[in-house]
Amino acid sequence: MALVAFLALSFLSGSLAFGPGSVTNLKIVNGNISPDGFSRSAVLAGGTFPGTPILANKGDRLMINVEDLLTDNTMLRSTSIHWHGIQQDGSAWADGTSFVTQCPIAANNSFLYDFTPSGTFWYHSHLSTQYCDGLRGLYDPNDPHKDLYDIDDATTIISLADWFHVPALNAGFPFFFASNLINGKGRFAGGPASPLSVINVVYGSRYRFRLISMSCEPNFIFSIDGHDELTVIEADGVNTQPVVVDSIQILAGQRYSFVLNANKKIDNYWIRSVPNFGDTSFTGGVNSAILRYSGAAASDPKIQNTTSVQPLLETDLHPLIPVPVPGLPEVGGADVTINLNIGLDFSTVRYTMNGVSFVPPSAPVLLQILSGAQDAQALIPSGSYYALPPNKVIEISIPGDVNPGGPHPFHLHGHNFHVIRSAGSQTYNFKDPVIRDVVNTGFAGDNATFRFTTDNAGPWFLHCHIDIHLDIGLAVVFAEDTNNTAKEVVPASWKDLCPTYDSLTPSQM
Numbered sequence: 001m002a003l004v005a006f007l008a009l010s011f012l013s014g015s016l017a018f019g020p021g022s023v024t025n026l027k028i029v030n031g032n033i034s035p036d037g038f039s040r041s042a043v044l045a046g047g048t049f050p051g052t053p054i055l056a057n058k059g060d061r062l063m064i065n066v067e068d069l070l071t072d073n074t075m076l077r078s079t080s081i082h083w084h085g086i087q088q089d090g091s092a093w094a095d096g097t098s099f100v101t102q103c104p105i106a107a108n109n110s111f112l113y114d115f116t117p118s119g120t121f122w123y124h125s126h127l128s129t130q131y132c133d134g135l136r137g138l139y140d141p142n143d144p145h146k147d148l149y150d151i152d153d154a155t156t157i158i159s160l161a162d163w164f165h166v167p168a169l170n171a172g173f174p175f176f177f178a179s180n181l182i183n184g185k186g187r188f189a190g191g192p193a194s195p196l197s198v199i200n201v202v203y204g205s206r207y208r209f210r211l212i213s214m215s216c217e218p219n220f221i222f223s224i225d226g227h228d229e230l231t232v233i234e235a236d237g238v239n240t241q242p243v244v245v246d247s248i249q250i251l252a253g254q255r256y257s258f259v260l261n262a263n264k265k266i267d268n269y270w271i272r273s274v275p276n277f278g279d280t281s282f283t284g285g286v287n288s289a290i291l292r293y294s295g296a297a298a299s300d301p302k303i304q305n306t307t308s309v310q311p312l313l314e315t316d317l318h319p320l321i322p323v324p325v326p327g328l329p330e331v332g333g334a335d336v337t338i339n340l341n342i343g344l345d346f347s348t349v350r351y352t353m354n355g356v357s358f359v360p361p362s363a364p365v366l367l368q369i370l371s372g373a374q375d376a377q378a379l380i381p382s383g384s385y386y387a388l389p390p391n392k393v394i395e396i397s398i399p400g401d402v403n404p405g406g407p408h409p410f411h412l413h414g415h416n417f418h419v420i421r422s423a424g425s426q427t428y429n430f431k432d433p434v435i436r437d438v439v440n441t442g443f444a445g446d447n448a449t450f451r452f453t454t455d456n457a458g459p460w461f462l463h464c465h466i467d468i469h470l471d472i473g474l475a476v477v478f479a480e481d482t483n484n485t486a487k488e489v490v491p492a493s494w495k496d497l498c499p500t501y502d503s504l505t506p507s508q509m
Contacts, residue, residue, distance in 0.1 A: 023063040023112065026052070028079050030072040036179040037192035038165050041072050043079070043130060050159045050184050050214060051123065062117060067110040075130070075167045078104035078501060078509050082126035084253060085237050085437050086117045087414055092366055092458030093490040095413055098127040099360035100461050100477055103367075103498035107508060111493060121237055122159075122212050122255070128471055144320070145208070145233045148242065149259045152208035158199065158289075159183055160222065160250065160273050161214040177217050182273055182289035189279050189286060197289040199271065201262040208233070208259055215252040216467045218275035219407065219440075221311075223247040224260070224291055225270045225304040231259040232312060236436035238416060239320035247308035251409035253438040253465035256312075266293040268301040314422040317434035325418045326453045327393040329430035334395035334451055338386060340462075340476065342441070344403040350473045351405075351464070356383035357473030358463075365459035365477055367498065369485045376479045388454045390481035395420075396462070398439075400446030405469065410448070411438045414460035414480070417450040438465060457481035457488070 031044050046052030054064070070077040082096035094113045095101040104127050105111045162177035163186065179188035183197035201207060211222060224230070228246040233239065234257035248256055271289040274280050282288055282305065290301060327334040343352040350357040359381050361368070373379050376387035388394055400423060401408055407423060416435050421428045423442025428449070441448040463475030479485075501509075 023065055025065045025067055025110075026081075027067045027069055028081075029069045030075070034194070035181050035184050036163055036186045036188050037194035038178065038188070040165060041074065041167070043070065043072075043075060043125070045081075045123070048184075050161065053154050053157060054123070060116065061114070063112060063114045065110055065112045066105060068105045068107050070107050073507055076127055076509065077107040078127060078504070079130060080104050080126050081113065081123050082413075083113070083115065083117065083121060083123050084411070085121040085255070086115060087416070087456060088115055088458070089456050090488070091115050092414070092460075092485065092488060093494050095458070095460075096123075096126050097413060097461050099362075099364050100413075100459055101366045102364055102494060103501040104509075105497065106500045106504055109500060111497060112491070114491075122214065124214065144239045145242075145257075145259070148231065148233065149206040149208040151205055152210075155200070156207050156209050157183075158209050158211045158222075158271075159214050160212070160220050162217050162275070164216075177275075177278060180218075180220070180273055180275055180278075180287045182271060185289070186287070187285050189281075189283070193284065196285055197271075198292050199289065200292050200294065201260075202294045203262055203266055206259055206261050208257055211248065211250060211256045211258065213250040213252055213254050217252070218277055219249060219251040219409070220273045220275055221247055221249050221308070223272050223308060225272065225301065225306070226264050226267075227260060227269065227291070228306075228310070229261065232317070233257050233259060233320075235317055235434055236416070236438055238435045240434065241318045241320055243312065243316050244310070245312040246310045248312045251407065251438060251440050251465070252467075253409055253411045254436070262293065264293075266295045268292050268296050268299060270301045270304065272305065313424075314419065314434055314440065315425050315427070315429070318432040319435050322432060323418075323435060325420060325430050325433065326451055327395065331428060331449075332395065333430075335392035336388060337395045337397070339397045339399075341399060342401045342403070342408065342474065344401075344405065351469055352473060353384070353476050356476075358384045358470075358475040358477075359473065363498065365479070366485070366488075366490075369459060369479070369482050370488070370490070372486075374482050374486065376482075379477075379479060384476050385479050386476060387482070388478050388480040390454050390457065390484065392454050393451060394454060394478075395449065395451050397421075397447060397449045398441045400442035400444050400448075402444040405466075406441070406443050407446075408441045408464045408466065408469065408474065409438050410441055410462060411465045412450075412452070412460060412462045412478075414456050414458050414478075415452040417452040419448065419450045421447055421449040423448050454480050457484035459485065 165178040269291040376385040423446040
């Protein structure tokens with residue numbers, strides 16, 4: 001983009017914009033908010049929920065100084081920020097994953113993240129269940145498919161998030177959300193008629209909406225009444241061939257872009273985001289927002305809900321630019337194949353993968369490697385690490401979970417991957433499957449299988465993006481190319497994180 005376009009982005013209200021070589025401060029603070037009419041203390045990025053959008057040109061170097069100003073002891077006071085979907089090629093230290101690629105940032109301290117992104121991404125805490133308490137945000141960079149739409153800016157971000165009326169640390173298990181927020185506003189059954197989010201459109205214009213699931217627990221079925229042609233053009237930051245649908249299932253951590261042609265009668269229309277459990281009604285505006293055409297009255301829409309007949313299927317998504325699937329066109333046609341079975345130990349209420357529940361190490365995995373651990377067997381605690389050699393094709397297979405709690409959205413750090421088999425399908429696609437970074441593993445009888453090439457050295461987390469599931473063990477770490485990982489140059493400030501964090505008392509953590 002030209003400089004004039006960047007300057008235009010920088011004037012968007014309530015956003016952080018970046019220029020080459022500039023450092024921008026992102027303050028992480030506590031504050032009382034009532035997004036659904038129920039007031040509680042929360043963790044806020046830039047003082048808002050959702051967090052302050054970050055807008056930049058593709059290829060810009062981003063230097064974001066995260067300042068931890070948290071004071072509320074009912075929640076975690078330390079933090080880290082994961083830049084979800086950014087592969088951090090050569091900068092694993094900036095991935096922001098507590099106890100995998102860094103120690104948390106202690107309260108009253110700061111840490112400078114420095115990386116170069118592209119795509120549609122979001123940022124959130126990666127420390128225990130902190131992002132359930134509000135620390136989530138958005139990243140909105142350059143836009144492809146420009147001939148299909150007229151408008152794409154900070155007003156066309158649609159974030160879906162569950163919301164909790166108690167801090168995650170005090171919730172216990174199971175941990176159920178109280179309401180469903182669209183762009184940070186919502187209502188709950190029996191609660192006040194709080195204001196709903198309104199997305200404004202002008203008749204005759206085409207809009208690229210960036211739909212982001214910031215969910216901590218449920219997945220959502222997203223739709224817009226009266227608008228049955230939502231043209232999906234991107235999944236998890238990767239451009240896809242256009243697919244027309246009337247509803248989109250989106251799991252925690254996933255992102256989609258779709259084009260909406262505002263060509264319907266000037267009126268108000270319900271935007272619906274129904275969770276897969278909890279209150280799935282729309283009574284009184286629950287699970288809803290409003291699409292409002294310019295010239296329409298400022299009022300709630302008339303009821304119009306229709307049954308979806310053309311839902312988005314992952315198997316219908318194909319890359320816009322053909323990318324060969326690595327490996328041979330057959331099941332197991334990779335250099336390394338790993339099968340990961342999900343288990344649930346009801347006696348300890350811990351999830352397992354291949355019989356092992358992930359427990360965060362006392363020293364981050366990256367620090368262990370930099371300190372001399374050269375193979376996965378040397379990493380502690382043992383059992384959750386898988387060695388991946390460099391420049392090889394990796395095939396990961398995750399059968400659907402037979403226990404309650406699914407479907408699980410699994411997110412891989414450090415890589416996008418080719419989904420050669422999707423949940424709900426028995427067919428393998430070795431020609432042109434979707435490329436993404438969060439995959440639905442489905443239910444009993446399902447299987448999600450994906451491939452990637454080990455061309456990015458680092459310790460990369462693979463985990464369920466339902467945050468409470470991660471917190472009780474549903475994760476593994478891929479120790480990729482440890483020889484080159486050990487050569488990574490980290491900033492001095494990164495080395496200071498662990499001594500500072502380790503000196504904290506429990507109430508300061």
